[in-house]
Amino acid sequence: MNPLNPSFARDVEDSFARQPIMKLIGARLSLVEPGVVEITLPYRADLLQQNGYLHAGIVTTIADSACGYAAYTLMPAGSNVLSVEFKLNLLRPAQGDTFVARAEVIKAGKTLTVVRADVFAINKTEERLLVATMQGTMICTGAPE
Amino acid sequence: MNPLNPSFARDVEDSFARQPIMKLIGARLSLVEPGVVEITLPYRADLLQQNGYLHAGIVTTIADSACGYAAYTLMPAGSNVLSVEFKLNLLRPAQGDTFVARAEVIKAGKTLTVVRADVFAINKTEERLLVATMQGTMICTGAPE
Amino acid sequence: MNPLNPSFARDVEDSFARQPIMKLIGARLSLVEPGVVEITLPYRADLLQQNGYLHAGIVTTIADSACGYAAYTLMPAGSNVLSVEFKLNLLRPAQGDTFVARAEVIKAGKTLTVVRADVFAINKTEERLLVATMQGTMICTGAPE
Amino acid sequence: MNPLNPSFARDVEDSFARQPIMKLIGARLSLVEPGVVEITLPYRADLLQQNGYLHAGIVTTIADSACGYAAYTLMPAGSNVLSVEFKLNLLRPAQGDTFVARAEVIKAGKTLTVVRADVFAINKTEERLLVATMQGTMICTGAPE
Numbered sequence: 314m315n316p317l318n319p320s321f322a323r324d325v326e327d328s329f330a331r332q333p334i335m336k337l338i339g340a341r342l343s344l345v346e347p348g349v350v351e352i353t354l355p356y357r358a359d360l361l362q363q364n365g366y367l368h369a370g371i372v373t374t375i376a377d378s379a380c381g382y383a384a385y386t387l388m389p390a391g392s393n394v395l396s397v398e399f400k401l402n403l404l405r406p407a408q409g410d411t412f413v414a415r416a417e418v419i420k421a422g423k424t425l426t427v428v429r430a431d432v433f434a435i436n437k438t439e440e441r442l443l444v445a446t447m448q449g450t451m452i453c454t455g456a457p458e
Numbered sequence: 459m460n461p462l463n464p465s466f467a468r469d470v471e472d473s474f475a476r477q478p479i480m481k482l483i484g485a486r487l488s489l490v491e492p493g494v495v496e497i498t499l500p501y502r503a504d505l506l507q508q509n510g511y512l513h514a515g516i517v518t519t520i521a522d523s524a525c526g527y528a529a530y531t532l533m534p535a536g537s538n539v540l541s542v543e544f545k546l547n548l549l550r551p552a553q554g555d556t557f558v559a560r561a562e563v564i565k566a567g568k569t570l571t572v573v574r575a576d577v578f579a580i581n582k583t584e585e586r587l588l589v590a591t592m593q594g595t596m597i598c599t600g601a602p603e
Numbered sequence: 604m605n606p607l608n609p610s611f612a613r614d615v616e617d618s619f620a621r622q623p624i625m626k627l628i629g630a631r632l633s634l635v636e637p638g639v640v641e642i643t644l645p646y647r648a649d650l651l652q653q654n655g656y657l658h659a660g661i662v663t664t665i666a667d668s669a670c671g672y673a674a675y676t677l678m679p680a681g682s683n684v685l686s687v688e689f690k691l692n693l694l695r696p697a698q699g700d701t702f703v704a705r706a707e708v709i710k711a712g713k714t715l716t717v718v719r720a721d722v723f724a725i726n727k728t729e730e731r732l733l734v735a736t737m738q739g740t741m742i743c744t745g746a747p748e
Numbered sequence: 749m750n751p752l753n754p755s756f757a758r759d760v761e762d763s764f765a766r767q768p769i770m771k772l773i774g775a776r777l778s779l780v781e782p783g784v785v786e787i788t789l790p791y792r793a794d795l796l797q798q799n800g801y802l803h804a805g806i807v808t809t810i811a812d813s814a815c816g817y818a819a820y821t822l823m824p825a826g827s828n829v830l831s832v833e834f835k836l837n838l839l840r841p842a843q844g845d846t847f848v849a850r851a852e853v854i855k856a857g858k859t860l861t862v863v864r865a866d867v868f869a870i871n872k873t874e875e876r877l878l879v880a881t882m883q884g885t886m887i888c889t890g891a892p893e
Contacts, residue, residue, distance in 0.1 A: 618798045619798075621798040622796070622797045622798050622803065623793060623794045623795070623796050624794065624795050624796060624797060624803040624805065624806060626794070627772070627773075627794045627795065628772075648768060649768045649769065649771070649772045650768070650769050650772065651767070651768050651769060652767045652769060652813075653763045653764075653766040653767050653828075654828065654830075658767065658769040658809060658812075658813075659808070659809075659812045659831045659834075660769065660805055660806065660808045660809025660810070660811075660812050660813070661769060661805065661809065663804070663805045663808040663809070663812075663836075664803060664804075664805025664806065664808070664809070665805070666805075667803075667804045667805050667808075668797075668803075668805070683798075683799065685799075685838070686804045686838050687837070687838060688835065688836060688837040688838065689804075689835070689836060690833065690834070690835035690836075691808075691833060691834060691835075692832070692833040693830070693831050693832060693833065
């Protein structure tokens with residue numbers, strides 16, 4: 314996958330830094346490559362649902378941003394990216410010390426880009442367990458205001 | 459829709475109170491009826507994405523919990539509810555003073571319940587704009603540990 | 604919902620007539636209004652899966668075309684419509700004498716239109732049972748070749 | 749992935765043979781392994797939509813059956829499998845001489861199994877192009893009647 318925007322990595326980092334929600338939950342960008350982005354989220358007790366698992370909405374928060382930025386790496390400079398829709402399957406209880414959402418572009422288009430993200434829970438033993446998987450559609454909405 | 463659990467409303471409130479993520483983002487239960495639940499979230503700058511819209515993951519957080527609890531109102535006493543999967547379409551920029559996720563059960567089953575949620579943005583003029591819609595599947599996993 | 608194309612109904616009928624698959628399975632257009640389309644499919648033994656229910660792919664065939672044409676009623680004259688994606692929940696066994704897919708536009712946009720379709724099974728007693736529901740995204744791809 | 753049912757391959761073949769819709773459209777089982785199933789569908793003019801592409805509902809028909817049978821390979825003997833829900837993204841026009849839906853189990857559970865299917869179009873030059881991708885949930889409903 315060939316990036317059209319030579320400064321795609323810096324542009325993803327800049328945009329990520331402008332997402333206040335990432336700061337609130339403590340997520341950080343951990344990988345930015347053409348068509349692939351990872352976001353890492355350490356466990357925090359205030360992100361959980363009633364059973365002590367990471368809330369599906371927070372699983373979605375990191376998976377969706379990873380999908381959006383994976384799509385964004387392949388868009389022209391000056392683009393903006395928005396989510397059109399996504400679907401998430403929860404596969405196992407989201408329990409772990411760290412969570413990683415890894416998104417990969419399946420098909421990049423001029424307007425729409427289809428992306429998949431896997432969310433892994435990582436424990437102290439470094440075991441990496443797939444806890445959720447997302448399939449979504451991102452749109453390039455042209456230059457930001 | 460007939461609730462099997464006479465104390466469904468209190469059980470939803472108790473479970474909601476055990477979701478730390480709801481406290482973190484400032485969401486509250488605003489309606490609990492058989493097969494219908496609403497969650498209300500006031501605007502907060504730290505919940506936004508890079509364009510100043512409510513992050514799709516936070517839209518999902520309130521929509522998913524509303525879906526889960528709408529399903530839960532129709533489950534037997536002592537049940538636990540988990541999300542199997544959901545799909546969210548983002549329809550308009552999620553901008554507003556308050557956001558409301560309203561979930562309604564489409565089909566309640568013994569094991570699986572299918573639910574729809576609409577998420578509205580409400581402005582000072584009380585205009586109510588549909589910004590996202592979710593279709594999801596919830597599972598009854600029996601009595602909690 | 605205001606149709607931009609005054610001959611939207613005839614254009615939907617013409618396009619439907621150019622879908623050979625509809626003839627193969629025996630489906631017909633039964634309602635075309637701005638933002639709303641219904642497709643009716645009589646029961647046929649050769650459309651079933653292993654349990655004697657209408658195959659989910661055939662449920663999808665009528666639901667998807669109904670969604671596409673519901674979106675198409677609101678597009679400019681000379682447009683073409685394609686499905687971007689859809690999600691279908693199967694709610695009950697698809698058994699009946701006739702099946703009706705009813706699609707309604709949720710949000711019409713210049714490029715993307717979000718549509719919902721309900722699929723009903725109808726029996727001799729005229730009971731109408733919801734057997735599946737779809738949420739999907741359609742795209743306007745400009746004038747056909 | 750370890751099959752619980754030693755005769756999983758024959759059981760998939762038997763069930764497939766009881767799906768009349770597969771005969772109608774001309775699809776055949778082309779691979780059955782633990783957790784993986786492929787269905788092959790030769791091009792036919794009567795399966796197309798208005799632009800001459802394979803109708804998304806027929807893409808779904810082979811993808812959904814491939815998902816169901818991939819899940820079925822890992823279920824106990826005497827089980828029945830049904831689709832709970834699926835989501836399909838259309839990535840490119842479905843044009844080709846042959847179409848292959850390849851499904852792989854992502855997570856097998858006692859009740860629910862999550863499966864992914866890719867649908868490829870194959871041309872005379874043997875080029876294999878990804879035209880659609882599905883993520884779905886299958887349920888084991890116990891022994892058939």
